[in-house]
Amino acid sequence: MFIKDQSFDSKKIDDHYIIEAYIPEEHNLKVSGEGLQLTNRNELRHPVGVVAARSLRYFGTNGEDFNIFRIRDMVVWRLRHIYNSFNWWNAYVVNAEGERKYMPMLYIGEKFGTVTGNVNEADIVPSAFENDRCIVNKECRGGAIFAVGYSERGGLFNSPDMYGAKTIVGSKHKGAGVSVVHGITKNLRLMAEHTLKTKGKQISPQTIHDEIKEMKIVILNRPRHEKLIKTINELGAQLILVQDDDLTPTLAVIRGEIDLITGVGGIPEAILSAIIIEKLGGEMHLRILPADVVQDEKLLGRLENWNLFKKNEIDILKNFKIVRPGTEKNDENPWNKIWTSKDLSKGTDMVFTASVIKKNPMDTIS
Numbered sequence: 001m002f003i004k005d006q007s008f009d010s011k012k013i014d015d016h017y018i019i020e021a022y023i024p025e026e027h028n029l030k031v032s033g034e035g036l037q038l039t040n041r042n043e044l045r046h047p048v049g050v051v052a053a054r055s056l057r058y059f060g061t062n063g064e065d066f067n068i069f070r071i072r073d074m075v076v077w078r079l080r081h082i083y084n085s086f087n088w089w090n091a092y093v094v095n096a097e098g099e100r101k102y103m104p105m106l107y108i109g110e111k112f113g114t115v116t117g118n119v120n121e122a123d124i125v126p127s128a129f130e131n132d133r134c135i136v137n138k139e140c141r142g143g144a145i146f147a148v149g150y151s152e153r154g155g156l157f158n159s160p161d162m163y164g165a166k167t168i169v170g171s172k173h174k175g176a177g178v179s180v181v182h183g184i185t186k187n188l189r190l191m192a193e194h195t196l197k198t199k200g201k202q203i204s205p206q207t208i209h210d211e212i213k214e215m216k217i218v219i220l221n222r223p224r225h226e227k228l229i230k231t232i233n234e235l236g237a238q239l240i241l242v243q244d245d246d247l248t249p250t251l252a253v254i255r256g257e258i259d260l261i262t263g264v265g266g267i268p269e270a271i272l273s274a275i276i277i278e279k280l281g282g283e284m285h286l287r288i289l290p291a292d293v294v295q296d297e298k299l300l301g302r303l304e305n306w307n308l309f310k311k312n313e314i315d316i317l318k319n320f321k322i323v324r325p326g327t328e329k330n331d332e333n334p335w336n337k338i339w340t341s342k343d344l345s346k347g348t349d350m351v352f353t354a355s356v357i358k359k360n361p362m363d364t365i366s
Contacts, residue, residue, distance in 0.1 A: 155347020
């Protein structure tokens with residue numbers, strides 16, 4: 001049974017087309033007493049819901065970048081109106097996608113809320129769309145979602161919109177020793193050995209090979225991953241290439257449908273993945289990378305190149321208290337730190353929200 005969401009007010013968010021919102025009665029959330037209580041607020045469903053509904057007008061317009069720009073511009077406008085309509089918080093964008101792709105975005109450091117004085121503060125990490133090209137291009141066969149993460153102030157990782165090397169595994173391979181600084185061959189071997197130990201089976205080259213053959217590995221389909229893709233195929237693991245972001249695959253990892261997400265991707269998406277991992281289980285590691293190194297597969301393949309940040313990147317990172325290794329002071333962190341999901345999402349009142357804009361006609365991952 002669906003009931004009317006009493007927290008939704010179309011006038012406050014300046015939307016004259018979406019008049020009312022309804023939710024399943026069993027999922028109706030209620031705030032009790034004082035405090036932020038993000039996990040008890042129906043209002044945090046509104047941003048992703050409104051964006052999903054408003055995205056329908058852009059379906060199949062055409063696949064050019066201009067229309068992706070238009071839909072992202074719409075998102076920024078809508079989010080600002082919705083977040084500023086909430087009179088129970090002051091919220092700050094601590095990470096956001098857009099700068100890497102020269103697209104409209106909520107600015108990192110941007111503040112929302114319509115109240116003054118002593119009030120509860122929160123962090124926001126919007127990750128724009130996963131697979132936005134599949135909204136504007138009717139030939140695209142993938143699905144599309146829009147996601148945002150929240151926590152109390154200081155609960156989510158505050159950093160610039162940059163790239164990072166990441167590994168994500170589910171509970172099955174948690175504790176296997178998987179790391180972004182290992183090559184794919186070592187990571188898959190560690191995962192296989194961990195599984196064999198758990199099953200009480202003999203560990204040998206053949207049994208390790210057999211376990212690897214059963215693994216499903218997700219990687220972003222990018223030129224920088226050409227060698228990685230080739231190695232996975234040679235090892236015999238089942239390779240799944242995705243076109244944009246890894247939020248949906250993270251959910252698949254949690255469900256045990258895939259074994260590993262690896263490669264280079266955006267940090268904002270990594271933070272949202274970290275919320276999922278912290279809430280539902282699994283293990284994640286991230287290492288921030290220089291932009292030029294990310295785009296050159298030969299540079300990316302050597303760990304010593306992972307410190308080749310340009311001066312402007314060094315200056316930007318320093319604003320976020322991320323500095324050259326060996327120069328850290330007080331609460332600063334070295335840029336070669338391997339961040340875990342707990343580092344990226346350490347809040348106690350965290351929420352991950354997402355709306356499906358276009359279902360994937362093939363499966364839940366591709």
